[in-house]
Amino acid sequence: MITRLQDFPRSVYYKPRIRIEQTNQQIHGLVSTNESLNRALAKSDNDKTSLETDLNVEKEFQQRLQKALQNEKDKVLTLQIDIHELNSMKQEYDAYKKEMTKKQNDFEKKFNDQDETIEELALKLEVYIKREHESREKDGIRASGWMKDEDVKECCQCKKEFGALRRKHHCRQCGLIFCEACVSTKLTLSGTNKPVRVCDACCKNVLAQCAVNGP
Ligand SMILES: [Zn+2]
Ligand SMILES: [Zn+2]
Structure with missing residues (x-):
């Protein structure tokens, strides 16, 4: 015996349809969410690539900075060595200058003493020559x-x-x-x-x- 649809109570065929529609709506919602998640993922991939590029640029920049810093450190070291050598040279020069000043003072003292002696001798000689000259003039x-x-x-x-x-x-x-x-x-x-x-x-x-x- 064939039972007609109209013969079933209305709730028997009506409820599953509602469920199907609800499920379809849920599926539709999930698809939509999935799409937006995919878009977000793609965007985040792009962002990641861009960030990685930026990071590489930063790393290169940092490496260059470190290299420059190392160069500067080397220069500072060289300068420190130069300063040390210059200080040594200055000390040697000061010692030499001191010695030379002492020698010069000694020499000047001796020279002045001798100069006085020479002046005395010259004076005596002058007096002697004058007397001799006068004596010969007389003769x-x-x-x-x-x-x-x-x-x-x-x-x-x-x-x-x-x-x-x-x-x-x-x-x-x-x-x-x-x-x-x-x-x-x-x-x-x-x-x-x-x-x-x-x-x-x-x-x-x-x-x-x-x-x-x-x-
Ligand atoms: Zn003569
Ligand atoms: Zn002669």
Whole structure:
């Protein structure tokens, strides 16, 4: 016997339909959620890739910074070594300078002492020369060396021996000793009030001097 649908109580076929619709709605909701989750996942993948790229860039940057920092550290180390060497050099230089200053002071002291001694000697020499000059002026002699009679055996010019017949005569200009023939010229020298004997060489010199300076 076939039972018609109309014959079933209404609740028997109505309830499952509601369940199916509810389930369909739930499925639809789940699909929608799944899609949005997939989109979120894709977005988060993108974000992850982008973050990884950023991270790599950061890492490279950090590596470069570390390298630069290491370079700077090396430079600082080199500079510290240089400073140390310079300090050593400065100490050596200071010691050398100190030694040199001491030597210079010693030298200056010695030099001043010697300078005083030289000044004293120069003063004495000046006084001596002045006296000698005055004494020779008095004698009418310009000679730088007055020859002693006992030192000479022969004429300074013609070389003839002195004896009883050949007497010794001083040239009043140079002080050397000649025979009468070799010192026969007489000239009035400055400081002498009468003509005195001069040798040929001195005669030439005195006349040449007069020609330059005038009489
Ligand atoms: Zn002579
Ligand atoms: Zn002379």
